[in-house]
Amino acid sequence: MDIRVNFERLKGDIESLAQIGRDLKGGITRPSYSKADLIAQEWLKEKIEAAGLLLRQDGAGNIFARLEGKGKTIMVGSHIDTVINGGMFDGAVGVLSGLECLRRIKEENLNLSKPLELASFVDEEGNLVGDFLGSRAFIGLLERETLEKGMTQFGIPFTDVLKGTQFTIDSIMEAHKQRLEIESFLEIHIEQGPTLEMENKPIGIVDSIAGKHYRWCAFLGKASHSGTTPLELRHDAFLGLADFALRSTQHVATKHYGSMVTIGKINVHPGAFSVVPGQVDFSFEYRSTSKETLEELEKSLLALAEDIASTRGLEFKSTVVDKTEPVKMSPRIIEMMKEECQKLGYPFLMIPSGAGHDAQIIAREAEVGMIFIPCVDGISHSPEEMINWKDLEKGANLLLAVLLKLAG
């Protein structure tokens, strides 16, 4: 079964989908359930039907294309929603490569033993009520209250977003009941980081997806006049954060190579030239592919913050915004990927995924595997998101080869 994807067709599909939801800043803005997304959903359904695949859409809006077989399903998928002002490859590469694989298998009339299914999950990007709405709905991990009370990042209730669609909170909550049993799940995605490009490898075989803790924190000090409060009498909340940022970064860089720590959002109060900052609120996130490391980081970094606060006469506060656990990829699938790379002559790198993906949700119910392809300069979630198309061709061929192996 030595078949290859039709690369020009795949490339054409990616370029076509990229026309839907173009925004004025040169990027793509296609959050789930938006008008642009509903148009993209229709576009995808037409593609599936034109390919002669069995189309299904569940109550959450997840779209499926099936090739029947016996036993548990071998699934491939990703998402077609985007962040605000995002790029054309994140998500789309996974759905359309999966579609191309199924199309080629159908065209070749291959007689596979197991059923194959493409999945396109809604709101992977978490524009609405947290990451992975579609795959969570698919697995059955949602809580009704999250949907009923959820406020989207657009400042409107989630329930208002649903009004323009055929979907309801009931239909989303029921989506998982329509699910057939999944054996394996594969996803191909751009790396969203610089490593593969730097190492000059067209393929990354993902060994794990990092878990992460999102926290919203604050150092509280005392605002005072910057001209009249001697340095040694200040309770400068911002200097507390500066100290914490450097020392937490140093801790992770020296003791937990490969893990991440980031302070990305900062509000300083009162925020004026001549006033010593009395309070600073900030996002604090750390990630690791190891559960133990994540626990160590939680303990040691919070202790560090408390220590800095006490040394500097400040108060430290922290609340959890979100926590996800690290997920290991299936050793069996990793082995298959390595073998197929060798057969196809594709250089590869074993790589962890720092970003989250639908695969980590599906991992609750099935063995999962992920393929990364490089993206230029590591840029993602941006209109500048770009790939080397030759890498995509390799990645899609690897995906096809592994799917065929899994489906027997």
Add this chain to the structure above:
Amino acid sequence: MDIRVNFERLKGDIESLAQIGRDLKGGITRPSYSKADLIAQEWLKEKIEAAGLLLRQDGAGNIFARLEGKGKTIMVGSHIDTVINGGMFDGAVGVLSGLECLRRIKEENLNLSKPLELASFVDEEGNLVGDFLGSRAFIGLLERETLEKGMTQFGIPFTDVLKGTQFTIDSIMEAHKQRLEIESFLEIHIEQGPTLEMENKPIGIVDSIAGKHYRWCAFLGKASHSGTTPLELRHDAFLGLADFALRSTQHVATKHYGSMVTIGKINVHPGAFSVVPGQVDFSFEYRSTSKETLEELEKSLLALAEDIASTRGLEFKSTVVDKTEPVKMSPRIIEMMKEECQKLGYPFLMIPSGAGHDAQIIAREAEVGMIFIPCVDGISHSPEEMINWKDLEKGANLLLAVLLKLAG
């Protein structure tokens, strides 16, 4: 001439003026030329006329009360405008203590050799077109363009602010032509810092007013995905600022004791949980009572920022927003103040002023001296601004004694 101020009358005046311009947050909002300020101006003029002093208002809105004499004028003054949501003592203490001194001298029918004049300068707080509008107009330091093109901090052109008043750009520009020659200028003010209170001294004799450099700066790096960009490959603009904040503070604290450095306003871009900061814009201010130190700080701190930028793969940018030179108080007046403190039995501390005052502008044309009184917890520019009234009584008596000495 062993006379004292009428303290209850002075306290009553301060409490009365504090009723004009009360805002909903429990403070006072009385920027110059606002309705509240025009009412306060009328209130002050009535007080001056009731005291039998010669009232004059110049084309900038500065209000004067004169006791005639021969030769150059001995002036005392401050301002009655406030910051937004400010307190009741900043400025008001100086104007109303000066008024009380002149009132007492008039009541006693003292025959002084030199003329005495109270001045209440407009917009010391710089709500409109930079600090010290009134005293700059009085000395003749304004540029017409600043007024014509000036945007106020309320987001409207300065020329619009003038529309509700009798003042025009012409009248402000001409104000200094009405000025008589000044020999000495005295100002009493709250410290706006914690030092006097901590040292338990009712009187601060100011030896100098710090100069300051206001800069608007930026570190520019590269925004990237916080989950997929390894720490060692990041160009995190915020970590550059964190490093700079700690090291610039350390430099000033260890090498220039008494000088100040402050980062008070910070904007991080793009400012999201999962994005490594690509740019951070921030205010950067340093102050010193020594011209040489200020020059050293300019050179060494900007070099430090460049060094940090180059080490961390960032770019550093900086533009000057404002620069003022340090000003020395008159040694002759300082000596008089010390002597009078000893006679009156008031403990005092020699102290620099980190904040700016009208006195530093008047210093261009006359010898100047300043008296500080403590404020509770060092708090100023806030509804919580408070004093120990007994300290004010001492400060006003000292002011009166020095005025009498200067006026012969």
